[in-house]
Structure formats: structure tokens, C-alpha cells
Amino acid sequence: MTGGELTLGAVPARLEEREREITAQAETMREQITRLTAQLDELGRAAEDVRITRKTLLGLPDPAGADKSSGQVTVLIAGLRLCRSSPSMSSPAGGMKAS
Template sequence: MTGGELTLGAVLARLEEREREIAAQAETTREQITQLTAQLDELGRAAEEVRITRKTLLALPDPQPPAPPALKLPDHPAYRQIMTVFTAADHPLRARQVCEAMDLEIAPNNVRLKLKRLADRRILAETEPGLFTRPRQQSPGIQP
């Protein structure tokens, strides 16, 4: 045999070495597969939790906005009379006009104080100084 020729022992040694390399690569690949399988299982569990959460949230009723508290008029009967005037009015009123609508002796200062008190409680709105009206979004429940 010449120096370039391989002997049967050398070929077998190279094959054995190649077999060990392939076995090592296969073992590394199996370990990677095990790790990836664990990651895949974890992702599957997380996706299922998201699906359950979404299903639960969709099954909940739509939340209703809280009802605004009922507006409470002061106890004096004049306030009920004033509110009757504003219920019938289709435009903002001044204290003098409220007095006239209630057939009162003209005492706008006294009525103006009551109108201001109603505006402070948000039962009426003062659109400009001395001019009062019912708010646009009047609560349906004004309690006497």
C-alpha cells in the first residue's frame, strides 16, 4: 500500500469518529427539542388562559354608569314654586321674571338668593350673571 491509501483500520476509525459526532449532535438536538417542547407547552397554557379570560370578560354584563344622585331641593315651599316656573319656561329667566311668574311682589333680591342657592346645588344653571335656567342634562329625580 502507498501512503495515500487508507487502511481498513483507518476507515473504521474515521467511521467510528463520525458516528460519535452524529450521536453527539443527535443528543444536542434531542435536548433542544425537549426545551422547545416545554416552551411550546407553556405557550399553549398561556394562550388557553387568555382565551378563558376573554370568554369570561365577554360574558360579563356591560357596566352601567352610576346614576347621578337625586338633586334635593331646600325644604322651603318657595323653591318648589320656583322650579315650577322654570319647568314651564322655555328660556332663561332673571329673578324679576321669576317674581312676576309667581305673582309675587317684586322682591328680586330675595328670589335671586334662592336662585343662586339652586345654582350652587346644580339644580339650576347661571348661564350669565343674574340669568338662570335648568341645566341641559337635568336629572329626572329632583326630590322635594
């Protein structure tokens, strides 16, 4: 018998061990899916917020004689604040945690 062979009595024990390994891997993957689903939902909400903000800004009247470059800076700063306030944008890798 070589080192890779199992006796008939050892097969059920090895199968049980393998079943536990697979069950543990499946549970780990379920946890990852749960975390990724939450992150995906968060990103979807953030994208919707950006769409609403863009639509709102496009709907604002253009004030006559306003300095457009000053307004662009204000909007840029507000946009940066919006991005920084999102938890997914402030953590490494866009909110993904290493597991």
C-alpha cells in the first residue's frame, strides 16, 4: 500500500473530514456573499444619490452674471465631500475588506 491509499476503515472518517471542510468553506463563502451584497447595496444607494444630485444641479437656474468658475469649484468641493462621506469611498479598495 502506498502513502496515498486509505484502508476501507479509514474511508468513512476521511469522507466525514472532507464534508466538514466543504461545509466550512461554504459557510465562509456565504459570509462573503452577505458582506459583498451589503457593499453592492451601499454602492447602488450612493450611485442613486449622485444621480439625484446631478439631476438637481442640472435643474437649477443659471444665475445671470454669476462667475461660472467659482460655481464649478463650489460644486467640485461639494462633490468631494459627498464622496468622502460615503463609507465605501473612505475605506481601502472601495469598501472591500480583506478576508
